[in-house]
Amino acid sequence: MEQKVCIAMVPCPGLSHLIPLVEFAKLLVLHHKNFHVKFLIPTLGPPTPSTNSILNSLPPNIDFTFLPPINIQDLPPNIHISTQMILTVKHSLPSLYQAINTILTSSQSKNNLVALVFDVFSTDVIDIAKKFNLLSYVFATSSAIALQFCLNLPKLDETISSEFMDTTKTFDIPNSKVSFKVKDFPDPVLFGRSSKTYKSFLHLFQRFSLVDGIIINSFKDLEQDTIKSMEDFLNVYPVGPIIQKESKSKENESKCITWLNKMPQKSVLFISFGSGGTLTNEQINEIAFGLELSGFNFLWVLRVPSKHSNSAYFSGSSQKSNHDSDDDPLKYLPLGFLERTKDQGLVVPSRAPQIEILSHGSTGGFLTHCGWGSSLESLVYGVPMICWPLFAEQRMNAATLTDVFKVAVRPKIDEEDEIIKGEEVARVIKIIMDQNLRDSEGLQLRRRIEDLRVGAAAAVSEDGS
Template identity: 55%
Template sequence: MEKNTCIAMIPSPGLSHLIPFVEFAKRVVQQNHNKIHVTFLIPTFGSPSSSMISILNVLPPNIDFTILPQVNIQDLPHNLNLETKITRTCKLSLPFLHEAVTSLSSLTNLVAIVFDVFSVDALDVAKKFNLLSYIFFTTGAVLLSFSLCLPMLDESGSLTDLTKTVNIPGCVVPFQVKDLPDPVLHERSNETYIHCVEMSKTLSLFDGLIVNTFTDLEGDAISALHEKHLNENSPCVYPVGPIIQTKSTGKENQWEFIEWLNKQPPKSVLYISFGSGGTLSQDQLNDSAYLIGQKEDPLNYLPSGFCDRTKRQGLVIPSWAPQVEVLGHGSIGAFLSHCGWNSILESVVHGIPMIALPLFAEQRMNAVLLTEVIKVAVRPKVDDESGLIKREEIAKVIKRIMEGDDDDDLEIHKRIKDLSDAAFVAISENGSSQRAFSSLVLKWLNI
């Protein structure tokens, strides 16, 4: 009996990368009539979280997973930043990955491996088994374009002055160096910076680059990437987005949330979320931790008396919120977001304008893209003296985006509605993202 085509996918540790990988895999198997099987091989530096397990336990029949043996945490220095910790974990998992791919190759018709950007060190595994290799870039095309030109920027020394700007192919506005992703803001001798540059050089060695975006959202950047592929023989680029969750996996707060939202007038609610790991500084909000620790009661992070003062006007959920359902609810008028790419795409798909409050990673870059290029968000200004965003400034931008009185604000609402419609078209039959997706899968099936 002929074996189904098998694709191995290697997400990096963390829900923000696992979720789009899972949604992408679902689309692969669901749109190809069970001709393709997907296996996740997942590196980890700790026990899987309950959220991770809840996602993996409801995978469709043609998707399975193996959580690779946990790396020895003692092999990782205690002072590593998050990006380096994830990269080191993926690298230390290479022997386990090699063993898993050996087994998978003997049991299935394995034809390709799809890597996360943090697991590029595993490229040699694909080469050894003569498999096609792809990067699934879970962020946007502008960041991918930046990553591809990073080695050149490094050689030119363009990133050493935070007050300068750099031009990125396919983006109509220059980016201030200080707004670039965190890893490239380290000293050039720093391990995180060095790996980021080396990772960018490695991108050209893959057979293809899959990116979670669509033409109407980042058309200029996608065109620049296609042009680079044709003129410089760089990997083929497949814009297949928007790939988002269609429903939230956690159900614990869903009914409380939705019941409260049902009582609110249309477009009257501001939804605020800083993602799975984002927090504000102690001065900005009474808290200074990020993926370091957690108080027993998350509400203790809020200013004293906050819940009592706001209980007649708002609702605070202390753990996971069903974000997809919330953003799709008619009472939501705007989204105050940390500008993570998953949240951006979910907001765009549901036609919700944003208030950009970036915190870390590539989020400052995303905020510039949202406010100055795509123009579907507003961003509060930082006070020059304190370095904080004053409450009056936050109130100002909230009022602006919720009430939308002037022409610029009305244009934001119109543009996000148009992008929402375009997102649906992109992944529908004959849409731009669906065509890119189909060409990629056809390549896998014809091997």
């Protein structure tokens, strides 16, 4: 039997990092019949049901192995989620070395291992690739613009000033035509140069010159200038948009689709904050007020409120996340809201099939946390967005969607109460959803995202680049 070309992929913990890498692997084995992909997965604890569901449905040319879980006692207490992901991979390197050595030395292996592909937060895997003389590729689950900022971080760090960390300032990204407000920088940067979170984040991008290439989940029609500027000094491969073909969670699917089927075309605002986003109870009340005030149809995926925005997507977490609790999210809505809006909207608890909803003809807008996966899904299906970032690099994504791609609006936070008021929620909903306003901001957004939808379709076509 002919020996297959084997590629080992090392994700970092977190569904939002695992899913796009899995989808990329599926495309590789679909288009290259002689390829075999093996996932070697660092873990902090037992895999979640969602993780198991994704991995157990892989095609025959892809398999997976969970590396032994690291000891949580070996991690510093109260560390940021990004540092936790980085250290989980770093502490898993001995196990990864053994796993790869076994693949390479096994006399029964039918696979010729040639390369390691790993997540941005798994960059320490470069050391393993070098030891075994394997090709190494980073798979970036972010936009090219966000990656460009991070790639420039080591150089910025050498010449950093107090102005760089002044959140009231705007900062030009080197080798780019893009500017960002400092307050929209990714979370680890805002911790400051002296923090361990910042230092571990910086460490990742100081090593990018060592890899053989960077694979980006984006496409040239979307980020042509940024991708071109990166190609001047790195091997860059834009392979996107890579999204799931269907939602893994079928929770509430029949209820949502049946309801959407009764709604007019482009009339429904879909509201969801991804796999781990939660809001405070006060903010939930303001969104509810804004929805009523707007009068537009809505489908809202609601989770139990928390004191702060939540990153419960971390797959290795041993803690039970808010949206997996037995608490009923709907009881946190304002008194009488469900009755008053029974003809206007549908509220479902915890989860909904996002792909099926965004691709439905009745969906006309998406209020999103701006995770890159959700942003790409919205672009692919031509659904304009209301940006509501919560954590990680989502604020940078929001700024990109509104100011660079011009396919979204972003509500203003009330500076006194540090919350988005219901009147502001209603205002941005009207911009996105009102189809009757001619020469409006919303009309321009819809035209722009339709152009990008066509570009996304061309990028993933058989002859797309």
